[in-house]
Amino acid sequence: MTPDTPADTFSFTLSATDGAARTGYVSTPRGRIRTPAFMPVGTVATVKGLYFDQVRAAGADIVLGNTYHLMLRPGAERVAKLGGLHTFMRWDGPILTDSGGFQVMSLSSLRKMSEQGVTFRSHVDGAYHEMSPERSVEIQGLLGADIQMQLDECVRLPCTDEEAERAMRLSLRWAERSKRAFETQPKGRAIFGIVQGGAVPALRVESARALADMDFPGYSIGGLAVGEPQEVMLAMIETVAPHLPTNKPRYLMGVGTPDDLLESVARGIDMFDCVMPTRSGRHALAFTRFGRINLKNARHAEDPRPLDEESDCPALRDYSRAYLHHLVRCEEMLGAMLISWANIHYYQQLMAGARAAIAAGRYADYVAQTKEGWARGDL
Numbered sequence: 275m276t277p278d279t280p281a282d283t284f285s286f287t288l289s290a291t292d293g294a295a296r297t298g299y300v301s302t303p304r305g306r307i308r309t310p311a312f313m314p315v316g317t318v319a320t321v322k323g324l325y326f327d328q329v330r331a332a333g334a335d336i337v338l339g340n341t342y343h344l345m346l347r348p349g350a351e352r353v354a355k356l357g358g359l360h361t362f363m364r365w366d367g368p369i370l371t372d373s374g375g376f377q378v379m380s381l382s383s384l385r386k387m388s389e390q391g392v393t394f395r396s397h398v399d400g401a402y403h404e405m406s407p408e409r410s411v412e413i414q415g416l417l418g419a420d421i422q423m424q425l426d427e428c429v430r431l432p433c434t435d436e437e438a439e440r441a442m443r444l445s446l447r448w449a450e451r452s453k454r455a456f457e458t459q460p461k462g463r464a465i466f467g468i469v470q471g472g473a474v475p476a477l478r479v480e481s482a483r484a485l486a487d488m489d490f491p492g493y494s495i496g497g498l499a500v501g502e503p504q505e506v507m508l509a510m511i512e513t514v515a516p517h518l519p520t521n522k523p524r525y526l527m528g529v530g531t532p533d534d535l536l537e538s539v540a541r542g543i544d545m546f547d548c549v550m551p552t553r554s555g556r557h558a559l560a561f562t563r564f565g566r567i568n569l570k571n572a573r574h575a576e577d578p579r580p581l582d583e584e585s586d587c588p589a590l591r592d593y594s595r596a597y598l599h600h601l602v603r604c605e606e607m608l609g610a611m612l613i614s615w616a617n618i619h620y621y622q623q624l625m626a627g628a629r630a631a632i633a634a635g636r637y638a639d640y641v642a643q644t645k646e647g648w649a650r651g652d653l
């Protein structure tokens with residue numbers, strides 16, 4: 275905590291812009307989040323395969339937790355009894371939690387959506403659960419999340435305009451209820467409204483404007499990274515960004531590949547989360563300055579080079595591709611752990627470079643040079 279930020283406030287400071295790209299920081303009672311920021315996903319209170327000191331050393335200022343998973347196991351009340359999520363998983367930086375609706379729709383069975391909320395059966399043990407905007411905020415409060423999400427309904431794309439409109443309007447009504455329920459939480463925490471509207475520009479604008487009128491401390495763009503082509507996702511960001519307050523953070527949910535991040539930052543996004551770095555790490559796929567390297571490929575069997583000898587991350591700098599390939603072939607857990615570590619570090623390094631480039635007014639060059647590196651490959 276820097277001395278100039280009071281302990282109990284949430285705020286966003288813009289330091290520089292370069293076109294629509296922005297750099298700055300979010301201040302929370304648990305520390306600052308440098309933006310643009312990539313937030314490693316810690317779904318069930320762990321960033322899969324990494325120790326949190328590696329997550330911190332990689333440059334992450336904030337990690338994600340998931341209401342849906344944690345309410346099922348170990349239970350929100352139990353986490354609260356054990357001192358909250360920060361104590362439970364031994365991460366003392368800011369934590370952002372998703373509200374659970376998206377995960378219910380993608381993971382649970384026998385779910386029913388109504389005005390009141392969503393009822394569903396757990397994918398873990400089939401137990402019956404109810405999730406309303408109020409209960410979601412209560413759970414996120416029990417977990418102790420510094421940044422919380424409204425409960426929303428995310429439609430898969432493609433969908434009909436009617437379906438997108440229905441879910442967008444329901445999400446707006448739930449935004450009001452979530453924000454009201456959030457008022458009882460300790461100062462310094464924040465709740466974000468989530469823009470919905472499918473791939474329909476008019477619905478996206480209506481959602482963004484209505485949420486801006488509700489004066490949230492931050493705004494998420496949801497309903498993307500749900501199967502649409504990148505150009506549709508980027509078009510929706512371009513549609514929404516001008517209608518969100520410039521002095522509040524913008525968080526693009528569930529995104530994405532390194533290319534998605536660079537292109538979305540160029541259009542005004544400040545925060546990202548995605549399972550891509552760790553999920554790919556478990557599938558032997560490394561993201562590097564030279565593009566993607568699939569360590570399953572036999573071409574690496576005798577390659578003594580590390581993934582990136584110039585990196586300051588041990589996983590990228592100290593282990594030969596031959597060794598990583600060997601671990602992957604033997605299905606050894608260290609293979610997934612090292613490649614996940616490398617990927618988390620690469621994503622943080624990509625964002626650190628973006629922040630510096632925006633501050634120096636050379637973001638377009640940074641994007642071009644980064645993509646040239648990916649195209650050149652690992653010669």
Ligand SMILES: Nc1ccc2nc(N)nc(O)c2c1
Pocket residue numbers: 372373374375376423426427428468495496497498499500527528529
């Ligand atoms: N692609 C995603 C990922 C996570 C989401 N979470 C919520 N609450 N809403 C969405 O629309 C999401 C979309």
